[in-house]
Amino acid sequence: MPDALPPAASAAPAQAALFARYRDAAPAGDGPWNDVLASLLAHRSVRAYRPDPLPEGTLERLVAAAQSAASSSNLQTWSVVAVEDAGHKARLAAVARGQRHIEQAPLFLVWVADHARLRGIGAITRSPTEGLDYLETFLVALIDAALAAQNAVVAAESLGLGTVYIGALRNHPEAVAAELGLPPGAMGVFGLCVGYADPDGASDVKPRLPQSVVVHREQYRSTVTPEMVGTYDAAMMAFQQEQRMEPVGWTRTAMSRVRGAASLHGRERMRETLIALGFPLR
Numbered sequence: 001m002p003d004a005l006p007p008a009a010s011a012a013p014a015q016a017a018l019f020a021r022y023r024d025a026a027p028a029g030d031g032p033w034n035d036v037l038a039s040l041l042a043h044r045s046v047r048a049y050r051p052d053p054l055p056e057g058t059l060e061r062l063v064a065a066a067q068s069a070a071s072s073s074n075l076q077t078w079s080v081v082a083v084e085d086a087g088h089k090a091r092l093a094a095v096a097r098g099q100r101h102i103e104q105a106p107l108f109l110v111w112v113a114d115h116a117r118l119r120g121i122g123a124i125t126r127s128p129t130e131g132l133d134y135l136e137t138f139l140v141a142l143i144d145a146a147l148a149a150q151n152a153v154v155a156a157e158s159l160g161l162g163t164v165y166i167g168a169l170r171n172h173p174e175a176v177a178a179e180l181g182l183p184p185g186a187m188g189v190f191g192l193c194v195g196y197a198d199p200d201g202a203s204d205v206k207p208r209l210p211q212s213v214v215v216h217r218e219q220y221r222s223t224v225t226p227e228m229v230g231t232y233d234a235a236m237m238a239f240q241q242e243q244r245m246e247p248v249g250w251t252r253t254a255m256s257r258v259r260g261a262a263s264l265h266g267r268e269r270m271r272e273t274l275i276a277l278g279f280p281l282r
């Protein structure tokens with residue numbers, strides 16, 4: 001484990017990183033700091049890639065990092081499909097509203113909530129696998145896949161690579177399953193572009209909600225106030241202006257994403273879709 005620098009020596013880089021992440025709501029005061037924290041706080045999604053290939057063995061190292069994540073009961077109910085073929089990436093990009101970065105990135109990883117492996121092991125060992133029929137066990141696979149993918153993201157960023165998750169694959173999970181040849185009981189829950197960021201399309205660290213809003217001590221209490229909304233909208237507007245984006249803040253976009261079934265772009269049918277893909281969700 002890397003040692004945390006003493007607060008005095010670490011204050012300047014830590015405060016700069018915290019300011020980038022929270023703007024005026026950056027937590028004050030000293031605290032531990034090291035290279036891992038610096039890398040985590042510097043995260044930003046990358047949506048423009050250079051065509052350069054990844055160094056030999058990168059996929060294997062990213063997967064080793066992913067498999068090093070904790071896993072519920074060590075069931076490891078996830079898989080990943082590595083897509084590098086241009087035609088294949090183009091068809092997956094079409095599923096995800098034509099997001100161009102999917103085709104640009106040299107590597108596109110589709111993270112799979114995978115019950116098919118345990119079902120198959122049940123078949124060859126003649127063991128019942130009815131526990132996989134439950135919503136809880138789908139959540140286990142989803143959580144495992146997300147933890148594994150995030151480890152791969154952290155690893156990729158530590159190697160100087162950029163990434164962006166692609167949840168839009170869930171607009172058409174059946175099409176993704178057909179494209180990737182997924183068996184029943186396997187679903188592509190999100191994709192991940194991996195590659196070298198094109199500096200011309202570089203984005204910056206995006207501010208997050210103030211810690212005072214997301215952290216509760218001992219008991220949850222409501223933190224929703226007009227002041228909170230205003231503070232974060234102001235931070236996001238400043239970020240959007242710097243990025244030459246429309247300064248719409250956060251609240252308007254967030255509310256539009258949860259307004260109703262139509263805001264879910266087909267994902268409002270997810271229960272039926274999951275059942276069709278072989279997750280009974282009892």
Ligand SMILES: Cc1cc2nc3c(=O)[nH]c(=O)nc-3n(C[C@H](O)[C@H](O)[C@H](O)COP(=O)(O)O)c2cc1C
Nearest residue numbers: 043044045047099164165166167168169190205206
């Ligand atoms: C599960 C998940 C799905 C996402 N899906 C998409 C997507 O389809 N397209 C996209 O451009 N960004 C996608 N993102 C990236 C988010 O928009 C991004 O993480 C968020 O705006 C915060 O920005 P940052 O990652 O640069 O800090 C997704 C992120 C997550 C965690």
